Amino acid sequence: MFNLKNRYLVWRFPYLRPRKYDGSIIPDYDYKFTDLDCYPDGWRKLIIGYCKRLNKILKRYGELHNFYITDAKEKWGTARLYYSGVSNGDCRRQIDELLFRLETESWHVCSICGKKATYASQGYVMPYCYECTKNPKIFTCYEPIEEPKDE
Numbered sequence: 001m002f003n004l005k006n007r008y009l010v011w012r013f014p015y016l017r018p019r020k021y022d023g024s025i026i027p028d029y030d031y032k033f034t035d036l037d038c039y040p041d042g043w044r045k046l047i048i049g050y051c052k053r054l055n056k057i058l059k060r061y062g063e064l065h066n067f068y069i070t071d072a073k074e075k076w077g078t079a080r081l082y083y084s085g086v087s088n089g090d091c092r093r094q095i096d097e098l099l100f101r102l103e104t105e106s107w108h109v110c111s112i113c114g115k116k117a118t119y120a121s122q123g124y125v126m127p128y129c130y131e132c133t134k135n136p137k138i139f140t141c142y143e144p145i146e147e148p149k150d151e
């Protein structure tokens with residue numbers, strides 16, 4: 001079942017297929033994992049939403065099969081995707097904008113359940129909703145996330 005789900009994900013979003021560090025494909029890739037797997041459950045839905053928008057941009061410029069992810073990670077409580085392979089400058093600018101929005105939005109999405117995040121753990125910084133801060137398996141110290149001030 002899991003592999004079928006991954007096959008579908010990679011069919012729909014070819015760049016979720018993991019690659020080697022030099023960007024080359026893994027010839028015996030068996031769909032056991034995708035680049036989405038490094039993210040906690042609460043963020044996966046968010047990221048798939050961004051992949052749909054990413055597909056629109058990539059298809060518009062004919063770059064869907066050129067684009068590939070060089071690094072998928074979490075940094076300071078935000079989801080970050082780094083990429084390569086796109087030659088069109090306008091396309092790259094739109095991708096950069098989109099990935100920056102993902103980074104910003106992920107800070108406000110609970111990494112565990114996907115609801116609105118209102119707290120961040122201290123130390124290893126991740127965003128959580130109030131309910132998920134009650135999970136004793138995660139962290140013990142939280143601070144409220146401040147809302148951005150309107151300018």
Ligand SMILES: [Zn+2]
Pocket residue numbers: 110111112113114115128129130131132
């Ligand atoms: Zn939550």
